[in-house]
Amino acid sequence: MTAAWERALALGWESFCSGSQPIGAVVTDERDHVVAEARSRRHDRAAPPGQLAGTRVAHAELNALAQLPTNAYYSRHTLWATVEPCCLCMGAAVQTGVGTVTFAWRDHYAGATAMVVDNPQMRLKGITVVGEPDPAVRWLAGVLLASSYAIDPSSRPHVIEPMREGHPDVFAYAERGDVIEILESSRDRGLTLDEMRVALPKTQR
Helix, strand or coil: CCHHHHHHHHHHHHHHHHCCCCCEEEEECCCCCEEEEEECCCCCCCCCCCCCCCCCCCCHHHHHHCCCCCCCCCCCCEEEEEECCCHHHHHHHHHHCCCEEEEEECCCCCCCCCCCCCCHHHHHHCCEEEECCCHHHHHHHHHHHHHHHHHCCCCCHHHHHHHHHHCHHHHHHHCCHHHHHHHHHHHHHCCCHHHHHHHCCCCCC
């Protein structure tokens, strides 16, 4: 697992623990150095300067990309997202000009990496999309998101069902009582991502 994925997943876990969607994102430069990072803050009350919180558009990818200043070009940079970016975040990637977008877990409800707009801007930017590159990363990112829906009683069926149909194995695992109990206990005890990961049942960890 690369350092970028480790950090993105750790941010997703932080988001899970804060009560927001468990999605993390980082941006790396051409030397694979992390130059920006963020997490979902949709249900957070506050955010670091330059990031959004407490709004439906406080997405991890948007918050990460917002940290890139306008006095540089980013065609050799990569956005790493634990979950497939939505239309909003793909639009932000286009506006920022990152050369590559890679994601760990495909979102069968809101994922928009296949979004194609035939205009001069999109043809000029030519973003490369790399999906689901690492099975271990994909699994953990999916378990975090699927478990968050299982825990949250306000989750809506029209959002969850396409995801469950696309990832039945992940949802079957993430909705298990013992998995949810471990995740909630790990959150309440302030465990790190690695500590939580070790605590999860070994099946499909």
